[in-house]
Amino acid sequence: MGITKKVTVLAVGLGLVTLAGCGSSDGSGDGSGSGGGSRTVTLVSHNSWAVSKDVLAAFEKQSGYKVRVLKDGDAGQAVNKAVLTKDNPQGDVFFGVDNTLLSRALDNGLFQSYEAKGSGKVAPEFRVDQDKHRVTPVDTGDVCVNYDKAYFSEHKLTPPTSFDDLVKPAYKDLLVTENASTSSPGLGFLLGTAAKYGDDGWQDYWKKLKANGVKVVDGWEQAYNEEFSGSAGGKKAKGDRPLVVSYASSPPAEVIYADPRPSDAPTGVVEGTCFRQVEYAGLLSNAKNAEGGKALIDFLLSETFQADMPMNMFVYPVREGAQVPKEFTEYGPAAKNPETMEPAKIAAHRDDWVKSWTSLVLR
Amino acid sequence: MDLARPQVKGRRTRGAAARLGLVAVPVAFFAVFFAYPVAAIVARGLHVDGVWRFGRLWDVLGQSDIRHVLWFTTWQALASTALTLLIALPGAYVFARFDFPGKQVLRAVVTVPFVLPTVVVGTAFLALVGRGGLLDELWGVRLDTTVWAILLAHVFFNYAVVVRTVGGLWAQLDPRQEEAARMLGASRWTAWRTVTLPALGPAVAAAALMVFLFTFTSFGVVQILGGPAFSTLEVEIYRQTSEIFDLSTAAVLTIVQFAAVGSILAVHAWTVRRRESTLRLVDAARTARRPRGAGQWALLAGVLAVIAVLLLLPLAVLVRRSLDAPRFGYYRALTESDGGVFLVAPIEAIGNSLQYAVVATLIAVLVGGPAAAALSRRDAGRFVRGFDALLMLPLGVSAVTVGFGFLISLDEPPLDLRSSWILVPLAQALVGVPFVVRTMLPVLRAVDDRLREAAAVLGASPWRVWREIDLPMVRRALLIAAGFAFAVSLGEFGATVFIARPDNPTLPVAVARLLGRAGDLNYGQAMALSTVLMVVCAVALLVLERLRTDRTGEF
Numbered sequence: 001m002g003i004t005k006k007v008t009v010l011a012v013g014l015g016l017v018t019l020a021g022c023g024s025s026d027g028s029g030d031g032s033g034s035g036g037g038s039r040t041v042t043l044v045s046h047n048s049w050a051v052s053k054d055v056l057a058a059f060e061k062q063s064g065y066k067v068r069v070l071k072d073g074d075a076g077q078a079v080n081k082a083v084l085t086k087d088n089p090q091g092d093v094f095f096g097v098d099n100t101l102l103s104r105a106l107d108n109g110l111f112q113s114y115e116a117k118g119s120g121k122v123a124p125e126f127r128v129d130q131d132k133h134r135v136t137p138v139d140t141g142d143v144c145v146n147y148d149k150a151y152f153s154e155h156k157l158t159p160p161t162s163f164d165d166l167v168k169p170a171y172k173d174l175l176v177t178e179n180a181s182t183s184s185p186g187l188g189f190l191l192g193t194a195a196k197y198g199d200d201g202w203q204d205y206w207k208k209l210k211a212n213g214v215k216v217v218d219g220w221e222q223a224y225n226e227e228f229s230g231s232a233g234g235k236k237a238k239g240d241r242p243l244v245v246s247y248a249s250s251p252p253a254e255v256i257y258a259d260p261r262p263s264d265a266p267t268g269v270v271e272g273t274c275f276r277q278v279e280y281a282g283l284l285s286n287a288k289n290a291e292g293g294k295a296l297i298d299f300l301l302s303e304t305f306q307a308d309m310p311m312n313m314f315v316y317p318v319r320e321g322a323q324v325p326k327e328f329t330e331y332g333p334a335a336k337n338p339e340t341m342e343p344a345k346i347a348a349h350r351d352d353w354v355k356s357w358t359s360l361v362l363r
Numbered sequence: 364m365d366l367a368r369p370q371v372k373g374r375r376t377r378g379a380a381a382r383l384g385l386v387a388v389p390v391a392f393f394a395v396f397f398a399y400p401v402a403a404i405v406a407r408g409l410h411v412d413g414v415w416r417f418g419r420l421w422d423v424l425g426q427s428d429i430r431h432v433l434w435f436t437t438w439q440a441l442a443s444t445a446l447t448l449l450i451a452l453p454g455a456y457v458f459a460r461f462d463f464p465g466k467q468v469l470r471a472v473v474t475v476p477f478v479l480p481t482v483v484v485g486t487a488f489l490a491l492v493g494r495g496g497l498l499d500e501l502w503g504v505r506l507d508t509t510v511w512a513i514l515l516a517h518v519f520f521n522y523a524v525v526v527r528t529v530g531g532l533w534a535q536l537d538p539r540q541e542e543a544a545r546m547l548g549a550s551r552w553t554a555w556r557t558v559t560l561p562a563l564g565p566a567v568a569a570a571a572l573m574v575f576l577f578t579f580t581s582f583g584v585v586q587i588l589g590g591p592a593f594s595t596l597e598v599e600i601y602r603q604t605s606e607i608f609d610l611s612t613a614a615v616l617t618i619v620q621f622a623a624v625g626s627i628l629a630v631h632a633w634t635v636r637r638r639e640s641t642l643r644l645v646d647a648a649r650t651a652r653r654p655r656g657a658g659q660w661a662l663l664a665g666v667l668a669v670i671a672v673l674l675l676l677p678l679a680v681l682v683r684r685s686l687d688a689p690r691f692g693y694y695r696a697l698t699e700s701d702g703g704v705f706l707v708a709p710i711e712a713i714g715n716s717l718q719y720a721v722v723a724t725l726i727a728v729l730v731g732g733p734a735a736a737a738l739s740r741r742d743a744g745r746f747v748r749g750f751d752a753l754l755m756l757p758l759g760v761s762a763v764t765v766g767f768g769f770l771i772s773l774d775e776p777p778l779d780l781r782s783s784w785i786l787v788p789l790a791q792a793l794v795g796v797p798f799v800v801r802t803m804l805p806v807l808r809a810v811d812d813r814l815r816e817a818a819a820v821l822g823a824s825p826w827r828v829w830r831e832i833d834l835p836m837v838r839r840a841l842l843i844a845a846g847f848a849f850a851v852s853l854g855e856f857g858a859t860v861f862i863a864r865p866d867n868p869t870l871p872v873a874v875a876r877l878l879g880r881a882g883d884l885n886y887g888q889a890m891a892l893s894t895v896l897m898v899v900c901a902v903a904l905l906v907l908e909r910l911r912t913d914r915t916g917e918f
Binding site for chain 2: 073
């Protein structure tokens with residue numbers, strides 16, 4: 001009995017101590033609770049957000065704001081959660097909604113108007129929402145099928161060059177893609193086929209693709225780093241698919257991250273399968289630190305950040321004249337004629353297409 | 364007689380008041396932190412532009428892929444339940460009737476999977492049957508993204524439910540009844556069928572229903588092992604809400620799951636009541652003996668082999684994988700902040716988890732304790748018994764729904780908890796309460812009412828009666844209940860994944876995030892972190908096993 005009693009006392013005591021601990025850890029260094037005039041500005045983003053430490057530190061020093069970053073799942077989940085919590089948001093700025101999900105954010109009133117300094121420098125083709133300025137374009141990239149160069153030369157097979165090629169018998173059981181309902185490149189690839197074959201034709205195309213043995217996995221990490229035979233991760237995991245839906249910037253990444261660096265990229269891009277994505281940032285509607293948020297958006301469009309971004313997130317800047325690393329132009333030049341789609345058309349059809357795609361391909 | 368009447372009436376009113384007092388806290392807690400958030404998220408999906416759209420119910424149920432999900436959810440749950448019973452019933456028998464060295468430890472060991480977070484279970488099976496897993500390396504066999512991985516993981520997870528629920532009762536059945544039947548000329552089979560089976564029946568049914576409930580609402584296991592082609596209702600609710608953002612479909616599916624779980628629980632409550640009736644029970648210690656003869660030894664060996672392959676092997680593979688890097692590399696990596704996956708070192712998730720779990724346990728005990736006390740009263744009426752089933756609902760209602768419900772409903776004054784850390788323990792306590800109630804209830808029921816009455820007659824206040832009579836008797840049960848609440852809070856994933864702040868992940872959330880990233884180091888760290896979590900849960904459980912006296916409880 002004596003021991004039991006001690007245990008009880010200990011447990012209760014421990015509880016109180018940790019309670020106090022939780023309480024204090026909540027109070028310190030957290031700008032979300034306290035009202036206006038906070039020196040902390042909070043950026044909500046997806047897991048792929050990255051920036052060089054010194055670039056961020058320079059912004060903090062110059063602006064006087066401390067930046068707190070909340071990475072909240074993959075791109076789609078982060079957007080959805082931001083929409084659900086828009087009345088009492090987790091932060092001040094959201095970065096990472098792309099053109100495929102833009103309408104969901106705008107229709108739900110996720111953002112308030114703010115015209116970023118430097119928005120005049122954005123290349124015209126990336127500008128949207130020009131009358132209200134609720135979002136600011138930050139980066140762009142192309143979703144494209146990548147191929148494993150070694151596989152195709154070993155098998156004396158010409159790599160495919162277009163969507164049409166992918167359904168040919170020569171490429172049977174070679175392609176792995178992502179679930180269009182859970183993955184941003186997966187959705188991009190689906191929209192690419194819809195742009196190419198039209199509202200009526202894309203389903204037929206996917207039926208052929210399915211018959212030709214396309215494999216679907218949930219996320220990009222799994223597809224690219226486990227199933228794809230051409231990536232460093234995929235080789236290690238004995239991936240056996242030489243074609244994967246990824247990005248045009250994946251080949252340079254394979255070079256930059258390899259040690260020692262190879263003279264040429266081990267993977268290539270299937271030119272005729274690209275779909276253009278643009279990522280936006282916006283000031284959240286009920287941001288507690290709107291002033292800080294505005295400064296942060298200006299920063300995202302600044303020359304320093306735009307030049308720093310490619311090597312961190314493997315995307316292209318949207319600012320005209322921004323420097324693109326030479327590895328990008330050398331190992332993975334931007335696609336010449338990517339498929340594109342009007343945001344309004346994406347908004348009107350996306351959910352229906354994803355639904356039909358799920359029934360058609362997964363079930 | 365006439366004189367006695369007003370007195371009885373007076374006592375009844377007092378009883379009713381006391382009952383109301385005890386029920387008030389749990390009712391308020393469940394109304395605010397369960398019913399309201401769930402109703403809010405369902406309403407968000409079905410109440411569009413000021414109009415209720417219940418017609419969506421038929422639209423959604425009419426879709427072929429939703430029907431596919433419903434069908435898969437049901438059949439995999441049925442198959443999982445059947446497979447679990449098939450594999451675990453011999454185990455229940457062996458634990459009930461045989462005496463062998465190490466039995467107590469082994470009983471605790473087989474319970475470890477049950478308190479393990481589903482994320483860890485999924486990870487362990489991935490290490491066993493996934494790409495580059497043990498079976499893949501040995502024979503090139505891969506079962507991930509097949510239904511077999513899901514079924515086996517479900518057996519792994521629920522083995523203990525059957526062994527504990529059925530075995531606990533089996534051990535207390537008087538074997539002499541069966542022997543008597545045999546002396547009267549019945550064959551071994553007839554004796555078992557006519558004497559033991561009817562006595563065990565309700566316990567088997569209760570266990571089967573619990574397994575069915577857990578597998579029907581399976582989330583982490585299906586999510587990690589199933590791949591995009593397999594989806595249970597729970598996973599589909601998650602996908603519809605979090606990925607496709609079709610809140611009305613999610614709301615409809617929530618309602619469907621709610622109805623299904625409600626019916627399962629109603630049947631469960633009924634079998635429990637039947638089980639509590641008229642069985643002659645004896646001390647479990649007297650019914651077990653050493654196995655005799657080749658048949659019994661073979662049975663024991665078979666059960667031990669199954670436990671080794673199905674329960675211990677996945678855990679061993681998990682530990683083994685976590686040690687793949689030289690000099691505990693994966694464990695050491697946990698202490699480094701890479702600025703990549705998390706902003707903090709993964710090891711901090713351990714501290715977060717422990718803090719959250721302690722607070723969640725306190726809440727679960729403070730809510731579940733009074734609820735159990737109210738339920739244990741002999742004058743508890745139909746209303747209170749119904750309340751019993753209600754308390755179980757959080758076990759079966761989509762944790763995802765609860766998590767999202769928290770996010771959208773607890774975000775304005777007077778309940779502005781959105782950015783408060785307390786949100787996580789509150790959600791975790793919801794799953795802890797049913798365990799507290801189920802553990803405390805049998806013990807509280809066993810307290811002789813006459814003791815309480817005698818104390819009351821001698822002038823003790825209700826508080827004093829509770830302190831002097833009930834508390835000393837239930838302190839042990841309270842600790843066990845707290846231990847279970849602690850373990851399930853530690854492992855809670857579905858709700859926490861939404862409401863844990865990105866910079867304050869819990870252990871299971873951190874494991875899931877590491878698994879979602881590419882690279883050896885991330886995978887290894889996920890294995891290491893899972894191992895840490897497993898060890899914490901196992902230690903908690905082994906401590907409980909030493910405290911446990913009464914074995915009729917369900918968990």
